[in-house]
Amino acid sequence: MWSGNGLDSTRKYHFEHGITGAILTLLISAFAAMLLRRLWTAKNSGVAKPPPPPPLPPGPRGLPLVGYLPFLGADLNHEFSKLASVYGPIYKMWLGSKLCIVISSPSMVKEVVRDHDTVFANRDPVVSTLVCTYGGNDIVFSPYGPQWKKLRKIFVREMISNTILDNLYGLRREEVHKSIMQIYEKANTPIDIGSLAFLTVINASTSMLCGASRRPGGYQEAGGAIDIAEIRKAATQLMELIGKSNISDLFPSLAWLDLRGVERETKKIVRVFEKLLDSAIQQAARNAKAESNKDNINGDEERGFLQFLLELHENGDESTSISMDQLKALLTVELTRPQQLWNGQWQHPEIMNKVKEELTQVVGLNNIVEESHLSQLIYLNAVIKETLRLHPPLPFLLPRLPSLTTTIGGDLAGEHNFSWLAAIALSCSAFLALLWLLKIRLRRHDQTHRMLELPPGPKGFPLLGYLPYLGPDLHRMFMELAQVYGPIYKLSIGRRLCVIISSPSLVEQVVRHQDIVFANRNPSIASLAFSFGGNDIAFAPYGPQWRLLRKIFVREMLSNENLNAFYELRRNELKKSVRHVYGNAGKPINLGELAFLTVINMITRMFWGGTLDGEEEKRLGAEFRAAVSQLVSLLGKPNVSDFFPVLAGLDIQGVERNMKKVSKWLERIFDFVIDQKRKARQVLDAKEKAGAKDFLEVLLDYKEQDTGRSISPPEIKAMLMDIVIGGTDTTSTMVEWAMTELMLHPDIMRKCQSELSEVVGNDKGVEESHIIKLTYLHAVVKETLRLHPAAPLLLPRSPSKPCIVGGYAIPKGTKVFLNVWAMHRDPLFWEDPTEFNPKRFLKEDNDQDDQSKMLDYFGNNLKYIPFGAGRRICAGLPLGEKMLMHVLAMLLHLFEWELPRGAKLDSAEKLGVVLEKVNPLVAVPVPRLSNLELYI
Ligand code: HEM
Numbered sequence: 008m009w010s011g012n013g014l015d016s017t018r019k020y021h022f023e024h025g026i027t028g029a030i031l032t033l034l035i036s037a038f039a040a041m042l043l044r045r046l047w048t049a050k051n052s053g054v055a056k057p058p059p060p061p062p063l064p065p066g067p068r069g070l071p072l073v074g075y076l077p078f079l080g081a082d083l084n085h086e087f088s089k090l091a092s093v094y095g096p097i098y099k100m101w102l103g104s105k106l107c108i109v110i111s112s113p114s115m116v117k118e119v120v121r122d123h124d125t126v127f128a129n130r131d132p133v134v135s136t137l138v139c140t141y142g143g144n145d146i147v148f149s150p151y152g153p154q155w156k157k158l159r160k161i162f163v164r165e166m167i168s169n170t171i172l173d174n175l176y177g178l179r180r181e182e183v184h185k186s187i188m189q190i191y192e193k194a195n196t197p198i199d200i201g202s203l204a205f206l207t208v209i210n211a212s213t214s215m216l217c218g219a220s221r222r223p224g225g226y227q228e229a230g231g232a233i234d235i236a237e238i239r240k241a242a243t244q245l246m247e248l249i250g251k252s253n254i255s256d257l258f259p260s261l262a263w264l265d266l267r268g269v270e271r272e273t274k275k276i277v278r279v280f281e282k283l284l285d286s287a288i289q290q291a292a293r294n295a296k297a298e299s300n301k302d303n304i305n306g307d308e309e310r311g312f313l314q315f316l317l318e319l320h321e322n323g324d325e326s327t328s329i330s331m332d333q334l335k336a337l338l339t340v341e342l343t344r345p346q347q348l349w350n351g352q353w354q355h356p357e358i359m360n361k362v363k364e365e366l367t368q369v370v371g372l373n374n375i376v377e378e379s380h381l382s383q384l385i386y387l388n389a390v391i392k393e394t395l396r397l398h399p400p401l402p403f404l405l406p407r408l409p410s411l412t413t414t415i416g417g418d419l420a421g422e423h424n425f426s427w428l429a430a431i432a433l434s435c436s437a438f439l440a441l442l443w444l445l446k447i448r449l450r451r452h453d454q455t456h457r458m459l460e461l462p463p464g465p466k467g468f469p470l471l472g473y474l475p476y477l478g479p480d481l482h483r484m485f486m487e488l489a490q491v492y493g494p495i496y497k498l499s500i501g502r503r504l505c506v507i508i509s510s511p512s513l514v515e516q517v518v519r520h521q522d523i524v525f526a527n528r529n530p531s532i533a534s535l536a537f538s539f540g541g542n543d544i545a546f547a548p549y550g551p552q553w554r555l556l557r558k559i560f561v562r563e564m565l566s567n568e569n570l571n572a573f574y575e576l577r578r579n580e581l582k583k584s585v586r587h588v589y590g591n592a593g594k595p596i597n598l599g600e601l602a603f604l605t606v607i608n609m610i611t612r613m614f615w616g617g618t619l620d621g622e623e624e625k626r627l628g629a630e631f632r633a634a635v636s637q638l639v640s641l642l643g644k645p646n647v648s649d650f651f652p653v654l655a656g657l658d659i660q661g662v663e664r665n666m667k668k669v670s671k672w673l674e675r676i677f678d679f680v681i682d683q684k685r686k687a688r689q690v691l692d693a694k695e696k697a698g699a700k701d702f703l704e705v706l707l708d709y710k711e712q713d714t715g716r717s718i719s720p721p722e723i724k725a726m727l728m729d730i731v732i733g734g735t736d737t738t739s740t741m742v743e744w745a746m747t748e749l750m751l752h753p754d755i756m757r758k759c760q761s762e763l764s765e766v767v768g769n770d771k772g773v774e775e776s777h778i779i780k781l782t783y784l785h786a787v788v789k790e791t792l793r794l795h796p797a798a799p800l801l802l803p804r805s806p807s808k809p810c811i812v813g814g815y816a817i818p819k820g821t822k823v824f825l826n827v828w829a830m831h832r833d834p835l836f837w838e839d840p841t842e843f844n845p846k847r848f849l850k851e852d853n854d855q856d857d858q859s860k861m862l863d864y865f866g867n868n869l870k871y872i873p874f875g876a877g878r879r880i881c882a883g884l885p886l887g888e889k890m891l892m893h894v895l896a897m898l899l900h901l902f903e904w905e906l907p908r909g910a911k912l913d914s915a916e917k918l919g920v921v922l923e924k925v926n927p928l929v930a931v932p933v934p935r936l937s938n939l940e941l942y943i
Contacts, residue, residue, distance in 0.1 A: 061414050064108060065463040065493055066090075066099035067814045074101030076257065087111070092512050093813040095493020097416045103257025105131075107406075108415075115416045119407060123415075125151065127407040133256045134265075135248045138273040141332040147405065161319065171315065176378055178214040182207055184375075241280040248273050287313060362387050416491055462506055462815040464488075464497035472499030474650060479917050482799035485509070486829035495813045497821075501650025503529075505803075506817055509826035511836070511869035516812045517804060517825065518866065518877030523549065526878045529805035529822040531649045532658075533642050536666035537732065543725035544882050545733060545802060556726060559718065560882050564705045570886060573613045573701070574775055577890065580608040581897055585772075588902060588932050589942040595907045598746050598898075598928045602739035605894055607632055610734050614727060615680045616701030631676055635731055638669045642732070643919030670728075677724045681707070702730065732920075734883050737797040738890050740921045744795040745788060745895055747928050748843045750904060750912055755845060759784050760935070763900040770938045773896040775889060784896060786845035788888075789862065792873035794843060795914075797921045799828030801875045827872055828922070836870040864888065901941060902932040 067090060069075035079086060079102075087109050090098060096112030110116055119127045128151035132140070140148050146162055149155045186207040190198060248269060255262035255270065265271055320331060365386045370376050381388075465488060467473035477500065478484060485507045488496060494510035508514055517525045526549035530541055538546045544560055547553040563569070584605040588596060611628055646662040648655040658664055684703050700708065706723045710716070718726075749756040762783045767773050804823045809816065817823065832840040837847070848862060862868055864884060866876025874881035881887065898904075906912060907929060915925040934942060 062463060063106075064097045064099045064416075065094045065460075065496075065815075067094065068460070069101055072103075074103055074105075076102050092510055093494065095489070098493070103254070104259070105257055110415065112416075118415045123409070123413050126409050126411050126413050128155075129408040129410055131406050131408040133249070134262060134270050135245075135273040138270060138277055144330070144332045151410070175215045179211045180377070182211040182214055185210070187375075241276055241283060244276050245273070245280065248276065288317060358390060362390060460815060461504075461818075462495045462497045462813070463492050465492065467499055470501075472501055472503075472650075474500050477645075481918050482826060482828040482922070485800070485824065485826050486832070489826065489829060495815060500822075501647070502652060503650055503822055504818065504820075505822045505824060506812070507824045507826055508812065509829040509833075511830060513813045514825050514830070514869050514872070514876070517823065518869070518875075518879075521806070521810055521812075522877040524806045524808060524810050525804040525823065526553075527805045527807050528879075529803050529820065531642075532646055532655060532663050533644070533666045536663055537638055537642065537670050537728055539670070539721040539725040539728075541725075542719075542721045543729045545729050549807065549878070552722075555716070556718075556722060557882055559705065559709055560726060560729075563709070564702050565883060565886050567885075569700065569705070570889065573616075576612040576616070577609045577893070578774075580612055581605060581894060582772075583608070584894075585897060585901060585942060588898075589934065592902075592932050592934055595910075595929045595931050598930055599739065599743040599924065600927070602742035602894060603735060604632070606739045606742075606890055607635065607731070607735045609890055610730055614702050614730070615684065616704070627676060627680070631673070631731075634669055634673045634676070635735065638666070638673065639732065639736055639920050641666050641669065673728065674724055677727055681720075681723070702727065730883065733881075734887060734890075736921050738887050738894075740797055740923055741788070741791060741795075741891050742894050742898075743924060743928050744914075745791040745891075746898065746904065746930070747912065747914055747924065748791055748794070749787065749899070750906065750928070750930060751914065752843055755787065755843070756899070756904075759787055759899050763896060767896075767900060769936050770941075772941045773893065773900050775893055778889070778892045778896065781892070781896060782849070783845065784892065784899075786848040788892060788895065789848040789864075789871075790843060790845040792864075793831045793837075793871060794841075795916065795922055796827050796831060796873040798875070799918065799922050800824040800826055801872075802879070804879070825872075825875075827875075830870055831873075833870070901935055903935050904930040904932060907931055 067075055067078070070077060088111070090100075091109065091111045097108065097110050097115050099106060099108050101107070110119060130148050130150075132148040136148055146155065146158045149158065186203060190203070254266045255264070262270075365384055366376065369383045370380050465473060465476075468475060476484075486509065488498070489507065489509045495506065495508050495513050497504060497506050499505070508517065528546050528548070530538070530546040534546050535541050541547050542552075544553065544556045547556060584601060588601065608628065611631060615624075641662060644660070644662055647659050648657075648663065655663075681703065684707065688704070688707070703723075706718050706726065709718050749759065762781055763773065766780045767777050801824070804825070805821060806817055806819055806823070809819050811817065830836070834840050862871045864874045866872045866874070866880055869876060874884050874887075910929060912928075913926060916922050917925050
């Protein structure tokens with residue numbers, strides 16, 4: 008009687024969509040023509056063009072026609088999460104001719120389910136669900152509108168109202184009891200918990216469907232009029248079919264071919280199911296009549312859903328009456344909705360024991376659990392909530408379909424009905440395939456690259472790109488943009504294409520998988536000027552020269568042997584600073600300046616060792632420091648020539664000119680010292696020359712074994728420059744940040760001081776040999792480098808050839824920033840990321856993953872890379888760490904630090920050459936130890 012209607016409505020759905028497609032195509036062509044005409048008129052009349060619509064979200068490229076389909080495995084939820092870590096919290100992919108958008112951040116989900124809830128209140132039903140819901144006549148799949156509202160009201164307020172559910176409790180209880188009996192009978196034999204739970208729930212659902220009529224004396228379970236066992240079987244088969252992937256869903260224009268036969272098979276089962284429902288409905292009707300004749304002895308008690316819906320069908324008023332298709336669709340959905348809960352608690356016996364304890368307490372050992380107990384089972388409720396969090400039965404809910412083109416997170420979420428698009432796509436497919444083949448033949452060399460898109464990113468102004476929006480806090484702004492465009496995006500700064508990356512998995516593609524390609528820099532004009540044309544380690548392009556310079560630097564100049572040999576020089580400089588602080592005890596001291604002076608003195612002493620005599624060294628040292636300060640401020644200045652290479656010759660801001668002037672000044676100092684050194688060495692014999700060498704001596708003496716190549720004067724000077732620029736500002740700024748955090752957290756400062764008292768003793772000064780034992784201070788320094796990395800964007804990399812990162816094309820020469828600052832604060836990897844908490848670096852507080860790969864400075868775990876990673880990792884790391892730890896330990900061990908009266912402490916930051924404090928840290932030292940010898 009009703010069967011034909013239901014199945015025909017599906018056909019009608021496709022037919023209507025085909026017609027709609029054709030009409031839409033015509034309309035769109037007409038609309039496009041009108042639009043072109045308007046644009047043409049607007050252009051000619053001088054009217055400004057409307058701004059372009061926001062782009063579609065980024066996403067992986069798939070293959071022509073099939074899209075990303077061939078790359079998807081069975082584990083969709085995991086695959087979607089992986090893609091989100093590459094493309095960000097909103098991304099698109101084509102599955103066949105369907106445009107899918109995957110959203111995985113609460114803020115964007117809010118935009119969908121709150122801000123645009125009505126627009127997104129539609130679904131995109133698959134063919135099998137359309138068949139079994141009689142063309143979307145149910146709550147789940149019917150489009151948002153009056154019909155859906157009515158059905159939902161009936162379902163929520165009437166069908167599963169508290170009263171009805173309470174009335175039917177007896178039936179549910181019976182089914183649960185039956186399952187318990189089954190388990191009892193099978194005691195000591197293995198049981199498939201999933202199947203048991205599934206059976207229990209489906210049994211309870213079907214019981215509630217039929218109500219008391221299914222009890223003995225009512226209608227029999229088997230052989231009687233309502234064959235519950237058959238209904239269950241059919242419901243299970245339907246669920247399997249709904250879960251099956253179907254080509255027709257991905258290519259709606261091919262749906263009529265039903266290539267996988269899903270529609271055919273679903274219809275077959277729906278027919279069986281329908282027959283069963285029909286007879287159940289007829290029996291329920293007869294039953295209702297019989298009951299009314301008996302003057303309704305049971306009242307509403309145990310009237311099943313079926314009986315209830317039947318009444319609405321027959322006697323409902325305008326707001327509640329439902330058609331037979333709707334009635335059956337409601338029943339089908341009730342029987343086929345997902346009904347599993349993961350038994351996560353089984354993997355945690357301690358949690359299971361707690362659940363048991365609670366049950367014993369609330370229910371007692373001699374009773375069985377009733378629904379009335381549930382609200383008191385607080386712990387079990389928490390277990391269920393946690394299970395649903397970890398294993399949601401629908402990991403990506405039921406897909407929504409916007410009824411309008413909508414913007415989410417700045418991207419276009421797409422319009423829903425793509426069946427017309429599919430029609431066009433099909434008709435063009437042969438042509439596209441031909442084009443594609445042609446493209447492969449013509450561009451065999453870098454075919455993959457050319458087919459890929461550049462990463463997404465914000466639009467800027469013509470010519471200027473994003474330049475006018477850039478502020479001093481580049482790292483912070485880059486992080487905010489990543490929240491919109493994902494962990495890889497592009498922006499143009501003037502004529503420079505920049506790509507910003509801020510996820511460890513993408514950084515891995517740069518510093519591990521393609522480290523050599525990305526081992527180049529994109530030096531600014533100022534850095535080229537100070538490094539004598541890129542003749543140093545930091546800016547030389549990757550190649551034999553850079554490898555040689557870095558080898559000399561790391562293996563010879565900063566070898567353990569050399570560093571140990573110069574310990575005394577560093578120690579003396581540190582002691583000088585201690586004396587200076589002691590002499591100013593009780594007075595405010597600028598801690599950044601103090602650290603800078605200490606570090607630069609340590610470094611320059613290691614430069615020229617004992618070459619210069621006292622007065623000369625003092626004079627040159629002061630001159631040197633002044634030149635370095637000027638150089639650093641020039642390096643941190645944004646320069647128009649860097650963004651518009653065509654204007655570089657004009658040097659509009661004079662940065663290059665000034666840089667060359669300061670470099671010349673420094674060069675003269677270097678030349679003088681080199682000359683002095685050469686003269687001094689002429690009088691040394693071979694044995695004396697072979698002893699410990701200062702940096703300059705290492706460089707002057709160097710001869711490559713195989714080639715006999717020595718280091719050229721510009722290379723020597725450029726490397727000395729690297730040590731000064733790379734080593735001083737970084738290390739001293741970190742001392743200032745660490746002291747700031749410690750003063751903001753006095754309890755942590757106290758812990759550091761107790762550790763120092765314990766390890767060093769209160770009658771001694773700190774030596775470098777103590778450093779290794781200062782576990783807590785190490786954690787403090789690591790946490791400081793996490794929150795305030797000296798180079799928050801590292802030194803930009805630049806690929807030497809076109810390459811791919813995260814599925815996007817990165818052209819040769821792009822300036823690639825790795826936003827370490829954002830990764831160090833990413834809540835995905837760090838708990839309470841903005842909190843200063845050194846404990847996270849102590850072994851006992853690390854999670855298992857981190858324990859196996861301790862968070863060191865060497866880039867072993869890419870979520871933490873304050874010194875960079877890969878081939879271009881900081882070359883001065885061992886020296887930097889030694890100086891930072893020693894200076895800090897000494898300041899903390901020998902002095903208490905207080906804020907000057909009325910002063911306020913803050914941690915505002917700005918990005919110059921390094922990430923500095925906006926307001927310098929000024930503090931008052933008070934000697935901490937009684938042994939005065941330590942201070943003189
Ligand atoms: C706490 C102190 C320091 C920090 C936080 C630090 C940080 C960094 C960072 C982030 C880089 C860029 C790495 C990359 O692009 O992957 C770098 C490069 C470099 N650093 Fe350091 N640094 C410190 C101390 C030093 C010292 C003391 C020296 C020299 C004695 C030094 C010399 C260099 C050099 C030469 C490079 C360029 C390496 C290359 O391009 O191959 N750094 N540093």
